[in-house]
Amino acid sequence: xxxxxxxxxxxxxxxxxxxxxxxxxxxxxxxxxxxxxxxxxxxxxxxxxxxxxxxxxxxxxxxxxxxxxxxxxxxxxxxxxxxxxxxxxxxxxxxxxxxxxxxxxxxxxxxxxxxxxxxxxxxxxxxxxxxxxxxxxxxxxxxxxxxxxxxxxxxxxxxxxxxxxxxxxxxxxxxxxxxxxxxxxxxxxxxxxxxxxxxxxxxxxxxxxxxxxxxxxxxxxxxxxxxxxxxxxxxxxxxxxxxxxxxxxxxxxxxxxxxxxxxxxxxxxxxxxxxxxxxxxxxxxxxxxxxxxxxxxxxxxxxxxxxxxxxxxxxxxxxxxxxxxxxxxxxxxxxxxxxxxxxxxxxx
Numbered sequence: 001x002x003x004x005x006x007x008x009x010x011x012x013x014x015x016x017x018x019x020x021x022x023x024x025x026x027x028x029x030x031x032x033x034x035x036x037x038x039x040x041x042x043x044x045x046x047x048x049x050x051x052x053x054x055x056x057x058x059x060x061x062x063x064x065x066x067x068x069x070x071x072x073x074x075x076x077x078x079x080x081x082x083x084x085x086x087x088x089x090x091x092x093x094x095x096x097x098x099x100x101x102x103x104x105x106x107x108x109x110x111x112x113x114x115x116x117x118x119x120x121x122x123x124x125x126x127x128x129x130x131x132x133x134x135x136x137x138x139x140x141x142x143x144x145x146x147x148x149x150x151x152x153x154x155x156x157x158x159x160x161x162x163x164x165x166x167x168x169x170x171x172x173x174x175x176x177x178x179x180x181x182x183x184x185x186x187x188x189x190x191x192x193x194x195x196x197x198x199x200x201x202x203x204x205x206x207x208x209x210x211x212x213x214x215x216x217x218x219x220x221x222x223x224x225x226x227x228x229x230x231x232x233x234x235x236x237x238x239x240x241x242x243x244x245x246x247x248x249x250x251x252x253x254x255x256x257x258x259x260x261x262x263x264x265x266x267x268x269x270x271x272x273x274x275x276x277x278x279x280x281x282x283x284x285x286x287x288x289x290x291x292x293x294x295x296x297x298x299x300x301x302x303x304x305x306x307x308x309x310x311x312x313x314x315x316x317x318x319x320x321x322x323x324x325x326x327x328x329x330x331x332x333x334x335x336x337x338x339x340x341x342x343x344x345x346x347x348x
């Protein structure tokens with residue numbers, strides 16, 4: 001069951017807001033609704049967002065009434081602008097849209113119908129490639145995992161964060177497939193609890209040993225020597241190896257470094273943004289205060305009436321805290337400025 005696919009002439013998604021209690025797969029027939037689904041986190045995770053945007057642009061092509069090829073291209077550019085604004089931090093979104101726009105601009109496509117068909121084929125190819133490269137990436141990372149390891153994991157990076165299989169959690173799945181016995185400490189990952197809701201659900205389905213921990217407990221387990229390595233994903237990686245990932249990642253990385261525990265970010269090369277020199281240039285999405293203030297205990301709000309909140313969705317982990325970055329093209333180690341570029345070019 002893929003996180004995103006083309007179904008009944010529309011874009012079908014697993015609504016991740018409802019997990020783990022219900023599995024629903026709405027189908028969207030309007031690219032504006034697809035953009036809203038990305039923004040509202042029906043779908044989340046950088047690779048999944050990229051694939052969803054690709055199918056969304058293909059959908060926009062079929063929505064357009066244009067009979068002329070050039071008129072259709074103008075409609076596609078407008079649709080791409082709407083989709084781009086859905087979530088600004090994940091570079092996979094713009095990467096996927098740019099890839100499809102290059103397909104649409106191919107002058108060998110004579111008619112608007114040719115462009116529409118080519119866009120859908122390109123979106124499907126992008127989704128299929130995501131599954132294949134995630135498996136390669138997972139097995140590259142599994143070489144870093146020993147039998148009996150305990151892994152600390154932040155946020156959700158499994159099949160739900162990609163088209164299928166996943167990034168950092170894909171490493172866990174690959175190690176499990178190899179017969180290694182691993183245990184995962186799952187950060188809750190506040191405020192939307194992607195760890196407690198989604199990662200735990202995926203590990204439960206796979207039959208992999210895990211325990212959910214409060215985000216603030218990570219340092220305790222690291223200090224006690226009860227963690228062998230940390231695995232996280234990323235929504236954007238700068239050219240120097242700085243990593244933007246779900247809020248709280250920076251704290252885990254610093255704590256891991258302090259306690260001598262390896263810390264790995266697992267990302268497809270499509271998440272590497274060589275145009276950005278360092279992480280300070282990565283745009284950080286700030287979401288609504290309601291995600292923080294909406295916590296209830298015993299049916300009552302925790303925060304006092306009138307409270308205000310800040311809610312950055314991501315933070316940036318400086319590259320000096322990373323042991324390595326795992327990609328589909330190999331494990332990238334410092335110096336990242338040189339070796340990330342080599343990984344993107346598949347020269348490792």
